[in-house]
Amino acid sequence: MSGLRTYLVEDSALIRRNLIETLEExxxxxxxxxxxxxxTAVDWLRxxxxxxxxxxxxxxxxxxxxxxVLQAARSSCKNGKVVILTNFAAPEIRKRCLALGADQVFDKSNEIDQLLRYCERLASEVSGGPSQPAGGGEQCG
Known part of the structure; x- marks a missing residue:
């Protein structure tokens, strides 16, 4: 079985490294x-x-x-889940991100545990099901 195929867009090398280590652990x-x-992220997603x-x-x-990047992820015809992880998770930011297609929005300063639980649930869905992206089977037309 493979793991949760994860793409990370984060400008802080320290946060990126720590998040990768935590997720892998x-x-x-x-x-x-x-x-x-x-x-770079938009090019990768496209x-x-x-x-x-x-x-x-x-x-x-x-x-x-x-x-x-969120908009590119949603317009790329890929079915993966997309979450926002930010230090600026004010209600208006959350609302805008969700309206643009984010599956979840997490605050870096106090919602890392919720992000990890979300990832654990998603990983169990991926490992327990057929080999397709976790977002389901919808296709672009």
Whole structure:
């Protein structure tokens, strides 16, 4: 069985490294890629060969915006789950991200445990089911 194919978009090298270590230790993940800026992430998501079960996206990046990455993830015709992990999870930010197609929004400062539980549930769904992205079977037309 493989792990939760995870793509991480985070501009802080320290946060990125710590999050990867935590996910690999506590959740069965296969890191399929990382980006620290919006344009790199958007290019990765638009590549039809790249598949993910989960994309974790920060909103504020070195270049570009996590909002642009979220929109690219949703328009890429891929079925993976997309979550926002940000220090700025104010109600209006959460509402906007959810309206743009985020599956969940988590605050970096006090909701890491909720993110990990979400990842654990998603990983168990992926490992228990057929070999397809966790988001289901919808296709672009």
């Amino acid at each position: 506590l959740v069965r993940v296969d890191l399929v890629g990382t980006a620290e800026d919006g344009p 590549n039809p060969a790249h598949v993910f079960d989960l994309a974790i996206i920060d909103i504020f990046l070195k270049r570009g915006s996590g909002i642009d």
